[in-house]
Every structure is written in structure tokens, then in C-alpha cells.
Amino acid sequence: MTKLFRPPPTEQIYRSHLPGRYSGFSIEKYFADRFPYQSEERWQEMLRDGKITVNGAPAEPGLKVYLHDFIVTRMAARQEPAADRTLNIIFENPHLRVFNKGAPLPVHPSGRYFQNSMTEILKREYPDETPRPVQRLDAMTTGVTVFAKTRNAARYIMKALQNKEIEKEYLALVEGIPSENNFMVDLPIGKVYGSARGCGPDAMNKKPAQTRVEWIASRGGKSLLRVFPLTGRTNQIRVHLATCGLPIINDGVYGPENRTLKTGGLGLHAYRMRFDCLGKQYQFKAPLPEHFLDYNEFVCDRLS
Numbered sequence: 001m002t003k004l005f006r007p008p009p010t011e012q013i014y015r016s017h018l019p020g021r022y023s024g025f026s027i028e029k030y031f032a033d034r035f036p037y038q039s040e041e042r043w044q045e046m047l048r049d050g051k052i053t054v055n056g057a058p059a060e061p062g063l064k065v066y067l068h069d070f071i072v073t074r075m076a077a078r079q080e081p082a083a084d085r086t087l088n089i090i091f092e093n094p095h096l097r098v099f100n101k102g103a104p105l106p107v108h109p110s111g112r113y114f115q116n117s118m119t120e121i122l123k124r125e126y127p128d129e130t131p132r133p134v135q136r137l138d139a140m141t142t143g144v145t146v147f148a149k150t151r152n153a154a155r156y157i158m159k160a161l162q163n164k165e166i167e168k169e170y171l172a173l174v175e176g177i178p179s180e181n182n183f184m185v186d187l188p189i190g191k192v193y194g195s196a197r198g199c200g201p202d203a204m205n206k207k208p209a210q211t212r213v214e215w216i217a218s219r220g221g222k223s224l225l226r227v228f229p230l231t232g233r234t235n236q237i238r239v240h241l242a243t244c245g246l247p248i249i250n251d252g253v254y255g256p257e258n259r260t261l262k263t264g265g266l267g268l269h270a271y272r273m274r275f276d277c278l279g280k281q282y283q284f285k286a287p288l289p290e291h292f293l294d295y296n297e298f299v300c301d302r303l304s
Helices: 027-034 040-048 118-125 151-162 236-243 290-303
Strands: 010-017 052-054 070-078 089-092 096-101 142-148 167-175 182-186 189-193 196-198 204-207 210-219 222-229 268-277 280-285
Touching: 027 040, 027 052, 089 280, 118 142, 142 151, 142 280, 151 268, 167 236, 167 290, 182 236, 189 236, 196 236, 210 236, 210 290, 222 236, 222 290, 268 290
Parallel strands: 142 268
Antiparallel strands: 010 070, 052 070, 089 096, 096 142, 167 222, 167 268, 182 210, 189 196, 189 204, 210 222, 268 280
């Protein structure tokens, strides 16, 4: 069993430049919208306590912020959740470093995680490099995670992502059995509450989202699906499958009544990724996590 690491409580210091979409916002509204895990009132308290600076000066509630403003936020000392910090490298060359990410482990600092994130771990492991993840996986999602080691490689891959020239293939363990062996989910996704997403009429600022799904096998009322996200919306696969009545097992946000099983991890694994980088074609596959192994024979037969 993988041993999880829990760092000691530390003060969290976040440094960022204001994204363009928030230019002209009051600072408390920027924080409340971008980081909804705290209320706007709590962000105002932090501003009055001098915990947030903009371009080196203490910020007060009501201050307008603009594109590229440099914001430093000092959070109270917090105990981070335990994480699987194992760096399972499956490929490396002068341009790329590719991991089979474990779980729980976010790619970037987010929510309750800071030191226990891939970018922070890599800063310490490779101090002469800047970690450049080319995609984000949820903290509980396992599988292929690609980091560019150079700016040129990062720019090349990000352009390919924008042009939808990268193929990402996931395996999903879901509750239920699909009515069709192959189907497309074409439903816009937007925010519904906090950081959660949805497709319903209450979802705000919805954006187009398409996911292609193939059935592989079913056992005991659960199914293994092959999933291709054709767009890159936050939580896209989890939201789309839940909307179709096929929630991913152990999904505490989008599962039935937020039910989480006592054993096993999230039933979502980034299995394969194909792309071109600097004129060379790459394909990477990540071995299945333990809670997928009951379906390994089907993966070997269908996806080898």
C-alpha cells in the first residue's frame, strides 16, 4: 500500500498575476469568484487584516485590480491533506518528463493542497527547472501527466491543445450500464455552486463540451468505459457521465447523493495520451491503478 505524506502545518503564501478576465473587479469580488472555498466576507476580513498585497502595497476592500497586477496572499497556517508524493516517471527526454500520477495529488496548489502538489514537489526535486504541466488532472484522478521541461516544448504542446490536436484517452469505472455501446455527450458545462460544475439550467457561464464514450465491459452493476474528452472543461468527464446516469465510482461530488465508497480510489484514470512535440510523435500509457485491476483482462484484450 502506498504511504501517504502529510506535511506539518505551515503558512500558505500564494503569488500570482491577475488574469485578464478579472481586470476591473474589486479585489474581494475577484477572490470570491476565483477562490469560492471562502466567502466574500472572509476575503474582506483578510484584506482588512493586511494579509493581501497588490504590487507590494497592502490592499483594502474595494480596491480595483487590473491585468497583470501582482498579488500576494498570506493564508493562516493550515494542515494539508495527506498525498501520494511518489513520482512515477514513465518517460523522460530533454523536452518532456511524463508521470503516472498517483492519488490523492493535485497538479497545482489548489484548495487545501499546497506543498502536496506536483508542481511544488518538482520545484524541490529539480530546483534548476520551472515545472510546466501541459494538462491538469483532478487530485483524485490517476494516470498520464505530462510536464514540459523547456519553454519551446510547452509552447508547442499548448498550441496543439488549443488546436485540438492532442488525443487524451481515459478509463472510467462507473455505476450502471450504458444503454449504448458508443455514444457522444454534447452538453455545455458551467458553474453550479462553489467549484462544482454542471450541465443543467442552473449552471452559469456554460461553455460547449463534448465527450465521446465507448463501453468496454460490465460486472456487478458497474461498467468500464473508454472516454475521449474532445474539449477540456473542468471536471468534464465526471460531469458528463454523471449527467448520463453513469456516475464515476467514489466521486464524492458528482456521485449519487455525494456517496463515496469506503475502499478504492476515484474511478477515473488518464490511460493514454498522443501528441506531437517539436516535430516528433509521442504516445504514453499509464499502468492501471489497483482498483481497476479486476478489469485488466478487458483492457489488455481491447486496448493493447
